[in-house]
Amino acid sequence: MSKSTKKVISIVVTILLFALSLVTIVPFIWMFVSSFAPNSEIVKITGGIFPAPTTLDNYANIQKTFNFFRLFANSVFIATVKTVLVIYISAVLGYVFSKMHFRGRNVLFGAVLSTMMLPWAVTIIPQYEMMVQFGWLDTYRSLIVPGLVSGFGVFLFRQSIGSISDEIIEAAKLDGAGDARIFHQIILPMSRNSIAALAIFTFLWNWEDYLWPFLMITDSDKMLLSVGLKMFNGQYGTDYGGLFAATSLAIIPVIIVYMVFQKQFIAGIATGSGK
Amino acid sequence: MTNVNHSAVRAAQPASGEVSSARRMLGRIFTMRNIAVVSLVVYFAVFMAYPIFSAFAGSLHDWNPLIDKYDWVGFDNFVNVLTDGLFWKSLWNTAIYSFFSILFRVVLGLALALLLSSKLVKCKDTLRGLFYMPTITPLVAVSFVWMWMFDPQFGMIDKITGLDISWLNDSRYAMPAVIIMTIWKDFGYATVLYLAGIMALPRDVYEAAQIDGANWWQTFRSITLPLLKPTTLLIVITSLISYLQAYVQILVMTKGGPGTDTYTISYLIYDQAFQKYNFGTASAMSVILFVLTGILTILMFKASGDNTEA
Numbered sequence: 343m344s345k346s347t348k349k350v351i352s353i354v355v356t357i358l359l360f361a362l363s364l365v366t367i368v369p370f371i372w373m374f375v376s377s378f379a380p381n382s383e384i385v386k387i388t389g390g391i392f393p394a395p396t397t398l399d400n401y402a403n404i405q406k407t408f409n410f411f412r413l414f415a416n417s418v419f420i421a422t423v424k425t426v427l428v429i430y431i432s433a434v435l436g437y438v439f440s441k442m443h444f445r446g447r448n449v450l451f452g453a454v455l456s457t458m459m460l461p462w463a464v465t466i467i468p469q470y471e472m473m474v475q476f477g478w479l480d481t482y483r484s485l486i487v488p489g490l491v492s493g494f495g496v497f498l499f500r501q502s503i504g505s506i507s508d509e510i511i512e513a514a515k516l517d518g519a520g521d522a523r524i525f526h527q528i529i530l531p532m533s534r535n536s537i538a539a540l541a542i543f544t545f546l547w548n549w550e551d552y553l554w555p556f557l558m559i560t561d562s563d564k565m566l567l568s569v570g571l572k573m574f575n576g577q578y579g580t581d582y583g584g585l586f587a588a589t590s591l592a593i594i595p596v597i598i599v600y601m602v603f604q605k606q607f608i609a610g611i612a613t614g615s616g617k
Numbered sequence: 618m619t620n621v622n623h624s625a626v627r628a629a630q631p632a633s634g635e636v637s638s639a640r641r642m643l644g645r646i647f648t649m650r651n652i653a654v655v656s657l658v659v660y661f662a663v664f665m666a667y668p669i670f671s672a673f674a675g676s677l678h679d680w681n682p683l684i685d686k687y688d689w690v691g692f693d694n695f696v697n698v699l700t701d702g703l704f705w706k707s708l709w710n711t712a713i714y715s716f717f718s719i720l721f722r723v724v725l726g727l728a729l730a731l732l733l734s735s736k737l738v739k740c741k742d743t744l745r746g747l748f749y750m751p752t753i754t755p756l757v758a759v760s761f762v763w764m765w766m767f768d769p770q771f772g773m774i775d776k777i778t779g780l781d782i783s784w785l786n787d788s789r790y791a792m793p794a795v796i797i798m799t800i801w802k803d804f805g806y807a808t809v810l811y812l813a814g815i816m817a818l819p820r821d822v823y824e825a826a827q828i829d830g831a832n833w834w835q836t837f838r839s840i841t842l843p844l845l846k847p848t849t850l851l852i853v854i855t856s857l858i859s860y861l862q863a864y865v866q867i868l869v870m871t872k873g874g875p876g877t878d879t880y881t882i883s884y885l886i887y888d889q890a891f892q893k894y895n896f897g898t899a900s901a902m903s904v905i906l907f908v909l910t911g912i913l914t915i916l917m918f919k920a921s922g923d924n925t926e927a
Contacts, residue, residue: 352737363747442650463886463903468671521649550755568757593754612813
């Protein structure tokens with residue numbers, strides 16, 4: 343193949359892929375454009391594919407009808423707290439499982455791993471009853487505590503920390519560093535890729551989690567956004583403009599988290615999926 | 618435990634030599650390892666083992682929290698579930714849903730990853746980001762967007778295709794519509810996993826194949842595909858586990874309808890548990906789902922193992 347044919351093929355393939363990527367982004371664009379259109383315009387049968395964006399009313403209204411920003415702030419708070427805790431706990435456990443020895447290590451690790459294939463349906467009813475017994479309904483403890491140990495997270499960190507050489511740790515020990523110091527000053531900084539991958543997933547999973555927060559929180563001031571969106575769709579099902587606006591805003595935080603961590607993300611996934 | 622108390626008592630005493638030895642002892646007991654392992658075991662017992670046990674116990678009871686009922690019924694729940702037509706219909710729907718979602722996720726994911734890793738394609742990071750967009754957006758939000766897109770009145774799908782289909786209200790199209798949405802949402806994850814897998818492929822094997830004069834298809838069939846098998850297995854198994862548990866897209870888009878045409882097993886459990894409050898029935902179903910997930914996962918690992926030996 344000559345250099346110029348190669349160049350032509352390269353351009354054609356790239357353009358084709360960009361055309362294909364339209365499929366993934368057009369729904370978002372459609373939602374975003376529609377969020378600036380009045381309801382009458384959105385539901386017009388004779389209208390074009392994209393309704394004409396002419397108004398900011400939808401955004402002005404969602405605070406009134408949805409208490410949107412309250413729910414939004416609640417979700418940001420819970421997802422952030424949970425993400426930080428899950429990453430820290432997963433890293434500690436990953437370190438313990440990969441670099442320390444104790445009786446029953448493999449059995450315990452196997453148990454943690456097996457939670458990944460445990461359907462939510464199995465534990466949700468007993469956990470629900472447990473939260474009622476603890477008196478944790480309508481508190482954020484019920485949203486944070488039961489999901490702190492992530493099988494996926496522990497697995498990811500065990501893989502990546504396992505690949506850090508023992509010599510580094512031994513050398514630090516000879517210098518008199520304790521476990522905690524080795525963990526915080528050596529292991530954590532070397533686990534940037536896993537932290538990035540887990541941050542993206544944990545934030546997303548907590549941001550989109552629906553059933554558990556729906557069961558736990560009934561106080562509308564403490565409600566999370568995913569539950570709110572679903573609920574207000576029932577109440578104001580015909581206020582499409584408002585729902586479009588609220589949904590558009592609801593995807594922004596996860597995209598920000600992704601953009602912050604995306605550089606290390608692929609490498610983080612690679613350590614988790616390899617071998 | 619006695620050690621701890623003992624040293625704590627000693628540590629309270631003023632003698633300085635004793636204090637430092639007690640401290641050393643405490644230090645040996647409260648290591649990062651011990652604290653982590655003990656907390657994990659306690660946490661696991663409370664939030665995992667006990668709920669799993671309760672679910673099994675609950676499946677043997679007529680259990681309804683609204684009327685405070687918890688009566689032993691033996692295996693009646695299981696008999697009822699296994700003779701219930703809707704259970705089998707949901708299971709069948711779940712099979713269809715999972716099969717097509719996984720098939721397209723793997724094929725699309727692999728094809729795009731191969732393209733994105735070839736030298737021919739420019740702007741790789743941008744493209745990767747675009748393909749990954751749906752995967753990082755919340756499922757509840759995305760389900761709404763697709764519900765509106767499928768709307769026969771103002772949805773963009775009918776407008777673009779010129780079709781006049783009431784997707785989510787037509788029993789022929791409701792399940793395909795949910796599957797399309799799922800594929801759209803999830804293929805990016807497979808793409809990224811395959812990209813990571815492709816990055817880790819050994820270069821020298823490809824150079825050898827090139828020297829032997831293998832064409833693109835031969836290289837793909839006999840080198841790339843077999844070497845990517847662990848990635849494929851990972852994608853298929855994690856997809857299967859998550860699709861067996863899928864309910865949010867059903868809840869938002871169709872509520873199992875029209876009729877019961879898009880009931881999946883996890884939506885059925887949700888329905889039994891939190892709309893009808895038949896906790897006993899729901900527990901029996903969840904135990905069946907748990908066993909099914911376990912069997913399918915093991916079978917898949919086995920099947921893939923046999924292939925490598927052959």
